[in-house]
Amino acid sequence: xxxxRRIETALPELQALLGERLVTSEADRALHGQNETYYPVTPxxxxxxxxxxxxxxxxxRLCNRHAVPVTAYGAASSxxxxxxxxxxxxxxxxxxxxxxLAVNAEDLNAVVQPGITRKRLNEELRATGLFFxxxxxxxxxxxxxxxxxxxxxTAVRYGTMRENILALEAVMADGTVIRTGSRARKSxxxxxxxxxxxxxxxxxxxxxxxxxxLQGIPEAISAATCRFPSVEDAVNCVIxxxxxxxxxxxxxxxxxxxxxxxxxxxxxDLPEEPHLFxxxxxxxxxxxxxxxxxxxxxxxxxxxxWKTADxxxxxxxxxxxxHKAHYASAAFGKGGHIWPTDVCVPISHLAxxxxxxxxxxxxxxxxxxxxxHVGDGNFHAGLSVDPGDADEMARAEEFTQALAETALRLGxxxxxxxxxxxxxxxxxxxxxxxxxxxxxxxxxGFDPNNILNPGKLLPPGNRExxxxx
Amino acid sequence: xxxxRRIETALPELQALLGERLVTSEADRALHGQNETYYPVTPxxxxxxxxxxxxxxxxxRLCNRHAVPVTAYGAASSxxxxxxxxxxxxxxxxxxxxxxLAVNAEDLNAVVQPGITRKRLNEELRATGLFFxxxxxxxxxxxxxxxxxxxxxTAVRYGTMRENILALEAVMADGTVIRTGSRARKSxxxxxxxxxxxxxxxxxxxxxxxxxxLQGIPEAISAATCRFPSVEDAVNCVIxxxxxxxxxxxxxxxxxxxxxxxxxxxxxDLPEEPHLFxxxxxxxxxxxxxxxxxxxxxxxxxxxxWKTADxxxxxxxxxxxxHKAHYASAAFGKGGHIWPTDVCVPISHLAxxxxxxxxxxxxxxxxxxxxxHVGDGNFHAGLSVDPGDADEMARAEEFTQALAETALRLGxxxxxxxxxxxxxxxxxxxxxxxxxxxxxxxxxGFDPNNILNPGKLLPPGNRExxxxx
Numbered sequence: 056x057x058x059x060r061r062i063e064t065a066l067p068e069l070q071a072l073l074g075e076r077l078v079t080s081e082a083d084r085a086l087h088g089q090n091e092t093y094y095p096v097t098p099x100x101x102x103x104x105x106x107x108x109x110x111x112x113x114x115x116r117l118c119n120r121h122a123v124p125v126t127a128y129g130a131a132s133s134x135x136x137x138x139x140x141x142x143x144x145x146x147x148x149x150x151x152x153x154x155x156l157a158v159n160a161e162d163l164n165a166v167v168q169p170g171i172t173r174k175r176l177n178e179e180l181r182a183t184g185l186f187f188x189x190x191x192x193x194x195x196x197x198x199x200x201x202x203x204x205x206x207x208x209t210a211v212r213y214g215t216m217r218e219n220i221l222a223l224e225a226v227m228a229d230g231t232v233i234r235t236g237s238r239a240r241k242s243x244x245x246x247x248x249x250x251x252x253x254x255x256x257x258x259x260x261x262x263x264x265x266x267x268x269l270q271g272i273p274e275a276i277s278a279a280t281c282r283f284p285s286v287e288d289a290v291n292c293v294i295x296x297x298x299x300x301x302x303x304x305x306x307x308x309x310x311x312x313x314x315x316x317x318x319x320x321x322x323x324d325l326p327e328e329p330h331l332f333x334x335x336x337x338x339x340x341x342x343x344x345x346x347x348x349x350x351x352x353x354x355x356x357x358x359x360x361w362k363t364a365d366x367x368x369x370x371x372x373x374x375x376x377x378h379k380a381h382y383a384s385a386a387f388g389k390g391g392h393i394w395p396t397d398v399c400v401p402i403s404h405l406a407x408x409x410x411x412x413x414x415x416x417x418x419x420x421x422x423x424x425x426x427x428h429v430g431d432g433n434f435h436a437g438l439s440v441d442p443g444d445a446d447e448m449a450r451a452e453e454f455t456q457a458l459a460e461t462a463l464r465l466g467x468x469x470x471x472x473x474x475x476x477x478x479x480x481x482x483x484x485x486x487x488x489x490x491x492x493x494x495x496x497x498x499x500g501f502d503p504n505n506i507l508n509p510g511k512l513l514p515p516g517n518r519e520x521x522x523x524x
Numbered sequence: 525x526x527x528x529r530r531i532e533t534a535l536p537e538l539q540a541l542l543g544e545r546l547v548t549s550e551a552d553r554a555l556h557g558q559n560e561t562y563y564p565v566t567p568x569x570x571x572x573x574x575x576x577x578x579x580x581x582x583x584x585r586l587c588n589r590h591a592v593p594v595t596a597y598g599a600a601s602s603x604x605x606x607x608x609x610x611x612x613x614x615x616x617x618x619x620x621x622x623x624x625l626a627v628n629a630e631d632l633n634a635v636v637q638p639g640i641t642r643k644r645l646n647e648e649l650r651a652t653g654l655f656f657x658x659x660x661x662x663x664x665x666x667x668x669x670x671x672x673x674x675x676x677x678t679a680v681r682y683g684t685m686r687e688n689i690l691a692l693e694a695v696m697a698d699g700t701v702i703r704t705g706s707r708a709r710k711s712x713x714x715x716x717x718x719x720x721x722x723x724x725x726x727x728x729x730x731x732x733x734x735x736x737x738l739q740g741i742p743e744a745i746s747a748a749t750c751r752f753p754s755v756e757d758a759v760n761c762v763i764x765x766x767x768x769x770x771x772x773x774x775x776x777x778x779x780x781x782x783x784x785x786x787x788x789x790x791x792x793d794l795p796e797e798p799h800l801f802x803x804x805x806x807x808x809x810x811x812x813x814x815x816x817x818x819x820x821x822x823x824x825x826x827x828x829x830w831k832t833a834d835x836x837x838x839x840x841x842x843x844x845x846x847h848k849a850h851y852a853s854a855a856f857g858k859g860g861h862i863w864p865t866d867v868c869v870p871i872s873h874l875a876x877x878x879x880x881x882x883x884x885x886x887x888x889x890x891x892x893x894x895x896x897h898v899g900d901g902n903f904h905a906g907l908s909v910d911p912g913d914a915d916e917m918a919r920a921e922e923f924t925q926a927l928a929e930t931a932l933r934l935g936x937x938x939x940x941x942x943x944x945x946x947x948x949x950x951x952x953x954x955x956x957x958x959x960x961x962x963x964x965x966x967x968x969g970f971d972p973n974n975i976l977n978p979g980k981l982l983p984p985g986n987r988e989x990x991x992x993x
Contacts, residue, residue, distance in 0.1 A: 161767060161872040204712040215710050217719075218687065233959035239868040240900045241684050242937035243673040243723055244944055244955055245981060246963045250686075250719035254712055271769040298630060300740040341810055399708040403630040431709045468711035475713055486713055490702035494715045496969035501962060512714060 062100050062144060065121035069103060069145070072113055076104040076151075087146040091193070091381065092134055093392050093442045094477060099126065099140035106151045108224060108232055108263040115261065116230030118145060118506055126508045127257040129196030130172055133203055134381075134395045135476025137256050142509045147261060149198055155179045156264065163269045164221055164238060169198020169262050185269040188213035191472065192378040198262045203474035204254030208377065211297075211430030212304045212336065213270060215472065216253055223249050224264035228502040238266060251497070256474055257508040259501045273336035277346060278305070278364040278373055282328045284357045286310050286413065286425070289329045290406040292356040293429045297402055301348055303430055305334035307377060310413070310425035313384070313437075320383035321376040326360060331429075332377055334370070377426075381437065384424040390441025394451040398462035399433040399471030408461050412436045415457045419450040433471030459485070480514040491516065531569050531613060534590035538572060538614070541582055545573040545620075556615040560662070560850065561603055562861050562911045563946060568595065568609035575620045577693060577701055577732040584730065585699030587614060587975055595977045596726040598665030599641055602672055603850075603864045604945025606725045611978045616730060618667055624648050625733065632738045633690055633707060638667020638731050654738040657682035660941065661847040667731045672943035673723030677846065680766075680899030681773045681805065682739060684941065685722055692718050693733035697971040707735060720966070725943055726977040728970045742805035746815060747774070747833040747842055751797045753826045755779050755882065755894070758798045759875040761825040762898045766871055770817055772899055774803035776846060779882070779894035782853070782906075789852035790845040795829060800898075801846055803839070846895075850906065853893040859910025863920040867931035868902040868940030877930050881905045884926045888919040902940030928954070949983040960985065 069077045078084075079101045088098035100123075105111045118125050124144030131138050140146050153170035160183050167176060172194045177186050189200060190207035199205070201223070206215035213219065222236030235248040252260055283289035289308055296303060309317070309330045317323040331353070335345045350358075364370045376383075385393040400408045409425060416423035416436060427434025436458060438451045459469045459482045469482040483491060495513055498505075538546045547553075548570045557567035569592075574580045587594050593613030600607050609615050622639030629652050636645060641663045646655050658669060659676035668674075670692070675684035682688065691705030704717040721729055752758035758777055765772060778786070778799045786792040800822070804814045819827075833839045845852075854862040869877045878894060885892035885905060896903025905927065907920045928938045928951045938951040952960060964982055967974075 159870065159872065161763070162870040163767065164870075204710075204716075206710060210710065217710070217716070227962065231958050231961070233962060234957065235959055237868075237937045237955075238870040238935035239902075239931075239937045239940065240871070241673075241675060241679065241686070241868055241902065241940055243866075243939045243941050244937050244948065245723070245952060245960075246728070246966055247673075247686070247716075247719045247723055248959055248962060250716045254714070254716055259715070271767075273769075294630070298632065298740075300742075338813060340813060344807060344809055397712075399706075399710055401628065401631040401633075401707040402709070403628065433708075433710065462708075466707035468706045468708045468713050470712045471708065471710055472712050479713065483714060486706070488703065489700050490704055490717055491714075492700070493696065493702060493717060493970060497715055497966060500965035500969045 060123060060144070061121040062123050065118060065123045066101060068117050069101065069114065072117065073103055073110070078102045087128055087148065088139060089131065090136055090139060091132060093394055093440060094136040094139060097139045097141050099146035100143045102146045102148050104148050104151050108226060111147070111226045111261055111263050112230040112232055114145065114147065115226050115228060119229050119504055122504045122506060124506050124509050125261070127198065127202065127261050129170065129199030130194060132193030132195045133199060133476060134473045135478045137203055137474060137476040137511060138199070141477065149196065152263065158183055159238070160185060162238060164266055165269055166264060166266050167197055168264060169196060171197050173197060173200065180269065184272050186272050187267055188270050189216055189219055190378070192381050197265055197267070201253050201262055201265055202255065202257050204472065206428065206472040208305045208307055208374065208428060210428055211306055212302055217250060219268045220249060220253055220265055221268055222266035223252055223262055225252055225260035225262050227260045228504065228507050236266065254474065256476065256512045258498060258512050259507060275339040275342040276334065276336055276370065277342050278334045278370045280330055280332050280362045280373070281353060281358040282326055282330050282360040286329045286409055287406050288356040289331055290409055290429060292331065292353050292358065294402050294405060295352050296349055297430055299348070299352065301345055303333065304336040305332065306430040307332040308425070308427045308429040308434065312422070313380060313424035313426045316380070316383035316387060316424050317376050320386050321379060323376060332373060380424065380426045384437030385439055387422045387424070388439025388441060390439065390443065392440050392442055394438040394440045395473060396436045396438070396455055396458050397433070397470050397473040398458055398467055399431060400462050400465045400467030402432040404465035404467070405429060405432050408465055409434060411461050412458055415454055419454050421450055421454055428471070431471065432467065475512045477511065480512070483514050529592055529613070530590040531592050534587060534592045535570060537586050538570065538583065541586065542572055542579070547571045547573070556597055556617065557608060558600065559605055559608060560601055562863050562909060563605040563608060566608045566610050568615035569612045571615045571617050573617050573620050577695060580616070580695045580730055580732050581699040581701055583614065583616065584695050584697060588698050588973055591973045591975060593975050593978050594730070596667065596671065596730050598639065598668030599663060601662030601664045602668060602945060603942045604947045606672055606943060606945040606980060607668070610946065618665065621732065627652055628707070629654060631707060633735055634738055635733060635735050636666055637733060638665060640666050642666060642669065649738065653741050655741050656736055657739050658685055658688055659847070661850050666734055666736070670722050670731055670734055671724065671726050673941070675897065675900070675941040677774045677776055677843065677897060679897055680775060681771060686719060688737045689718060689722055689734055690737055691735035692721055692731055694721055694729035694731050696729045697973065697976050705735065723943065725945060725981045727967060727981050728976065744808040744811040745803065745805055745839065746811050747803045747839045749799055749801050749831045749842070750822060750827040751795055751799050751829040755798045755878055756875050757825040758800055759878055759898060761800065761822050761827065763871050763874060764821050765818055766899055768817070768821065770814055772802065773805040774801065775899040776801040777894070777896045777898040777903065781891070782849060782893040782895045785849070785852035785856060785893050786845050789855050790848060792845060801842060849893065849895045853906030854908055856891045856893070857908025857910060859908065859913065861909050861911055863907040863909045864942060865905045865907070865924055865927050866902070866939050866942040867927055867936055868900060869931055869934045869936030871901040873934035873936070874898060874901050877934055878903055880930050881927055884923055888923050890919055890923055897940070900940065901936065944981045946980065949981070952983050
C-alpha cells in the first residue's frame with residue numbers, strides 16, 4: 056500500500072495528546088524492540104502509554120490520519136515477533152490498562168483490561184473461588200493472549216482463548232470503538248467479530264476490554280507425573296486417553312531431552328526418559344475415578360515411576376517447571392536463544408509427527424526439546440540456537456519447514472498457539488490457499504491505510520475477489 | 525447496491541449446466557418459498573440442485589456474473605426466514621449433497637456435506653459409539669445449522685455449532701472454493717474464517733463441507749423431569765446449578781403454558797406447572813453424583829413430582845416431545861402459526877427476563893409458551909398468531925420489541941440461536957452499534973455484487989470506515 060508514513064508530523068500531535076506518556080527515549084524504544092526468541096531488536100519510533108479507551112481511540116485516529124503504524128505491546132512474551140514494530144511507528148504499551156473492571160461471579164465471567172497478565176488476574180480472582188484457565192508458559196497479558204489466540208496446558212479441558220472470550224471492546228484503525236459479543240453465553244446475531252479479532256494479532260483492531268469466561272476452582276485437584284519406555288508409548292497413551300473421553304485437565308508430553316532440560320534448569324531429579332505430566336480436576340470421587348481410569352490406560356503403555364503432586368505447593372512447583380520449558384530449552388545452546396516451533400495435528404497422527412520431528416532434528420544436528428499440549432495434538436520442538444551462527448540458523452529454518460510440511464500433510468496446522476507474526480507467514484499460502492484472499496479483504500476493509508501491526512500475519516500479496524466483471 | 529439483476533440471461537446458462545436439476549416449476553418454487561413461521565411465501569425464480577462443490581462453484585460464478593441472488597436451502601426449518609429468496613434468484617437446494625464423507629473416529633470428528641440432517645447424521649454414526657450433540661428442535665440440515673449458528677438442548681454441556689465445527693469448505697460469491705480451519709483441535713494461523721462463516725446465514729459463502737467434532741456416547745445417561753411451584757423457583761434452581769459447576773447435559777425450562785401445550789399436542793400427562801426437563805451424562809458413578817447434587821439444589825427450590833426416564837425409549841419420547849415445542853405452541857392459536865422469539869441473557873438475569881416476558885405477554889393479550897435452554901440463559905416465548913389478524917400481529921411485534929429491549933438492557937442478545945434473517949434486522953443497530961459497519965465491510969469485500977442471500981442479516985445502511993482522508 057502506497058500511503059506515505061508521516062511519523063514526523065504525528066509525533067508532536069501525539070506528544071500534545073499524551074504528554075510524558077509518549078516516550079521517545081532510546082532506552083524505552085530498545086526495550087520495546089526486544090523479544091523472547093531470535094528476531095533482531097527492532098525499536099519503534101516512540102512508545103505510547105494510553106490509560107483508557109478514549110486515548111487509544113485518539114491515538115489511532117491521529118495515526119490513521121498520518122498513516123503511522125501502531126503495534127500493540129502487552130507483556131512482550133509473544134514468540135513470533137508479534138509485538139515488534141517492524142515498520143516503525145508507535146509501540147502501544149497497554150500496561151497502564153491492566154484493571155479488572157468487574158467480576159460477575161454469578162455469571163462466571165470477568166471484564167478486564169488487556170494489560171493485565173494471566174497470573175495477576177488469577178491473583179485478583181482468588182477470593183471468588185473462580186479462575187481463568189488459559190495458561191501459556193509466559194505470564195502473558197490477557198490482551199496479547201487474545202490477539203494471538205493463545206492456549207496452554209489446560210486447553211484440553213477448558214479450551215483456548217477462542218473458547219474463553221465472551222465479548223470484546225476494540226478500537227479500530229480509524230479510532231472507532233466497537234463492542235463485539237455480549238455477556239450472554241451464546242448469540243446468533245451477525246458476523247462473529249469476537250472470533251475474528253481473537254487471533255488477529257493486532258492487525259484488525261486494538262483490544263481494549265475483554266469479557267472472559269471463568270471456571271470454578273475444582274473441589275479436588277490432583278497432579279502426577281509418570282515416565283514411559285518411549286515417546287511413542289507416551290503419545291499412544293495420550294491418544295487412547297483422549298479417545299476414551301477422559302476429561303483430563305492437563306496432559307503434557309516431555310521427551311527425554313526436555314526432561315534433561317528441566318533437570319538442569321529447574322534442578323529437577325527426573326529420570327531422563329519421556330514423561331507425561333498430568334492433572335485431574337473434579338469432585339474427589341470424579342478425580343479418583345479419572346486417575347484410576349488413566350492409570351489403567353497408562354500401564355498398558357508401560358508407564359512407571361509415578362509421582363503425585365497433591366498439595367498446592369507441589370503442584371505449583373510442577374507447573375512452574377513446565378512453564379519454564381522455554382528457558383530450559385534455551386539453556387542448552389551456546390547462544391542462549393530459542394527457536395520455537397508449534398504445530399498441531401489430529402491426535403491420531405501425533406506419534407507420527409513427534410517421531411518425525413525427533414528424526415529431523417537428529418538429521419540436521421540440532422538440539423531439540425519436545426514438549427507439548429498433546430491432548431490437543433499440539434507440540435513444540437524447541438531448538439536452542441545462536442543467531443550469530445548462520446549455519447545453525449539455516450538448519451533451524453530447514454527443520455521448521457520440514458515440521459510445517461509434516462503438520463500440513465497430516466491434516467494439521469503450522470501453529471497451534473503461538474500464531475503467525477513474522478516467522479510463519481511463509482506457510483500461510485500452503486495452509487490457507489485461496490482463503491488468504493478473504494483474509495486480505497478483511498484487512499483491507501478494516502484498515503485501509505495498513506497502520507495496524509503492518510507486516511504481520513498476512514504474507515505480501517494481492518486480494519483477488521472477482522466482482523464478475 | 526445498484527447492480528442489475530439479470531435472471532433471464534442466467535437461467536438458460538444454469539439450465540445448460542444443471543439440466544433437469546434446474547427446476548422452475550411453480551410447485552417446486554412455491555415449496556422453496558415456504559417457512560415454519562409467519563413470513564409470507566416468497567418463491568425463488570428457480571431451484572438448483574447441485575450435486576458437488578464444483579457445481580456450486582459453477583453456479584455461483586455464473587450467478588455472480590449476472591448479479592443473480594443465490595439463497596441456500598437446507599431443511600427449511602430456519603425460524604427467521606433465512607432460506608427465503610426474498611429478492612428472487614436461485615434457491616440452492618443442498619439436499620443432494622448430504623453424504624457423510626468420512627468418520628475419523630480416532631480423532632472424534634466427521635466430515636459431512638451440508639445437506640445431511642442432524643438425525644440422519646446420528647443414525648449414520650450410531651455404530652461408531654460417537655454422536656453429534658447439537659440438536660435444534662427441528663431435524664435441520666447441518667449446513668443450515670452452521671449458517672445460523674444453531675444450538676439446542678445440549679449446548680449447555682457440549683456447546684453450539686460455534687464450538688463444534690473444526691473446519692469448513694465453502695464456495696464464495698465469485699465461485700472460489702476455500703477451506704477454513706483444519707482437522708487439528710486448535711490453530712492460531714490467521715483470521716478465523718470458520719467462525720466468520722458460522723452464523724453468516726449464507727451471506728458470505730455457501731458451506732459445502734463441514735468437519736464436525738463428535739462426542740463419545742456417554743457410558744450412562746439419565747433423564748428426569750420435575751415441577752416447581754413457580755417459574756422463578758425453577759429458574760433460580762437453574763442458576764444455582766450452573767453456578768455450582770454441575771456439568772448438566774440438558775436443563776430445559778417449560779412454563780405452565782408450554783406444559784399445557786405438551787399435554788394437548790403430545791398427549792403428555794404432566795401437571796400444568798413450571799417444569800425442568802433434565803439429562804445427566806457420564807460414568808454411572810458420575811451420573812449418580814450429578815443427579816444427587818442436582819436433587820439437593822432442586823429440593824431447596826421446592827421441586828417435586830420427580831419422574832425419571834432411564835430407558836432409551838423413555839428418553840427419546842421425552843426429548844421428542846420437547847423438540848416439538850414449536851408445533852405444540854402453534855396449536856394454541858386459531859391461525860396455527862407461530863411467532864418465535866429467542867433471547868439469551870446472562871444467567872444471573874434469567875429469572876428477571878422470563879418474568880418480564882410473561883408479564884408482557886399478559887399485558888398484550890397474547891398466548892405465549894415459554895421454553896428455554898436455560899442453562900445457557902436462552903429462552904423462547906412462542907406466540908401463537910394468525911398472520912391474517914393484523915392487530916394480533918402488531919401486538920406480537922410489540923412483544924418482540926419489548927423482549928429485545930429487555931435482553932439488551934440485561935447485557936444479553938436478541939438471538940441465542942435462531943439468528944437474524946428477516947425478523948431481527950431491526951435490532952441489529954441496538955445490539956451492535958458501530959460494529960455493524962465492520963460487518964458491512966466484510967460483506968462488501970466478500971460479495972461485491974451482493975448475490976449471497978441478499979436482504980438478510982444486515983439491515984440496510986452504509987459502511988463508514990474512514991481512511992483518514
